Amino acid sequence: MNINSSAIDIAKRTFQNESTSIANLANLLNNQFELAVKCILQSKGRVIISGVGKSALIASKIVATLNSTGTPAIFMHAADAIHGDLGTILKDDVVICISKSGNTEEIKMLIPLIKRGKNKLIGLTGNLDSVLARQADFVLNTHIEKEACPNNLAPTTSTTAQLVMGDALAIALLEIRGFSSEDFAKYHPGGSLGKRLYLRVEDIVSNNLKPHVTLDTPVKKAIVEISEKMLGVTAVTDQGKVVGIITDGDIRRMLNQHDNIKNLTASDIMTKNPKTISSDVLAIKAMEMLRENGISQLLVLDKGKYRGVIHIHNLINEGLG
Template sequence: MSLPPTLDPVRTTNLAREALDIEAQAVLSMAGRLDDRFVRAVGLLLSCKGRVVVMGMGKSGHIGRKITATLASTGTPSMFVHPAEASHGDLGMITATDVVLGISNSGESEELTAILPLIKRMGVPLVAFTGRASSTLGRHADVVLDTSVEKEACPHNLAPTASTTAQLALGDALAVALLDARGFKADDFARSHPGGALGRKLLTLVSDVMRSGDDVPRVSAQTSLMELMRVVSAKGLGMSAIVDADDQVLGIFTDGDLRRLIEKTGSGADLRALSAAEVMHPNPRTVRADVLAVVAADLMEAGCITSVLVVDDAGRLCGALNSNDLMRAKVI
């Protein structure tokens, strides 16, 4: 594809690098300014009995929505309230048990500053993200966190770019500090993300995805090889368990075992007289039904196998699964 004649590749690349450098420096500079005010802000949000109510206009509002989502997904109940809508009834969403996080680079967004006296009258603590501590937002806040930047990444120093990056990064820092203080763990994160990849890995058990009952191929040790092969084919797992009368797992026989048997004995050998006990692989790898499915996936990967048997506490066969089952469940 040919480039438009007005597009200078060198200038375009240099501008992009400069924008990234400016924004990176804005974040690094803000990191160096963190002090006890940040700790006080974390303390206010941590002790909040209600919700963290995030507010911001324009680009700061977009950043506020992302911060709201990050806080909520990491153990801090939060919601976004649009400042303009707050003046028309949505202020009723805020209660005395909440904490407000107001975001404005200038600290003078009219829609936000108009409701600050009402928020303070309710006795609701206010944390401010602003580039001007002396602004209206800064003066009303209980804690002011400095998000000022030397300049925007915009070549005209106008479009909110570095300033919104600083706000976003500080919001992430706040969320990380809060989740650590709460003792928020990976499994807590998974419970709030059941539809995500991490949620599936940390919540899906072997029992959720395994085959059970008649779908599990099994034969006795005395079963003939011909019957064993029929069971393997019928059940569609590419293998069969060999069990005793109490369903204790004695071994496993797979498609791969059959290929290796033929290679060893030769294609002309009569295998009909062989029993399952003679051709099985003894002491196969097994997993428990109550472990995470990702554990079974790791076991199969480590052993270079595609199927695994599932046993109960007593070692009795209760299920089976293969890599296709794990892929369908999106565990792998």
């Protein structure tokens, strides 16, 4: 153990090593990247990504990124491919092989099998003099000067470079295809990420009760309405149109100002021009409005008609908080 080395200093040195190498990838890009992107875009098949060791783990992550951004992809371990899994590759598929050295035995054995099937091969390697680089139809150069490992052995900077090149490939395909946030939502329907992209106010408000009083409703009945509907507010309407809102705060202010509330009506204590939101708006927008205005509820309208109330707790429960 080198007790003279600070853990923080080591971390900073690692960051510097990897960030410098990643920045240098921009200098290694050439028309091979554009041709590889074009090849994938024109393909009628999938992208099959293969590797061994740490490169196989990177391949799996790139596959996940491609799938989530509209490019169908499958991971195929190079060792398994030469022992029966070669059938994963269909005639229209594009194959990407990942290898730092480009001379990994499993990759070298796999290359002629891919070529025999007449599939296009993209090599993602840091060695342009390798078998993979020479045999690939297109080469994505991920060369690094050295690993972050002080012994220059453990795959660290090299796998980071592979990962970043995979991200660049996925984003290029995404943008050229015009992959939208709506498309993204189709691939991410679960969790808070998906909900930010597709969940709308109407999906939530329909599950809530609908507190409602009119201008001449006695205050006592308005308080009961707020209590029974359990949303801390009630809308005040006039001939079906929202004209105000009564909140818990309005009730407290009334009690501080009036000893006798018997003759008071909703119109006497309501707040005019309440904050509203359309039912077809994304729910995340409702959360933004609540935070911007420092309030807990919004009245929901559907083409101007009162639909109900959305509460900040509804949004937090959906993971949007």
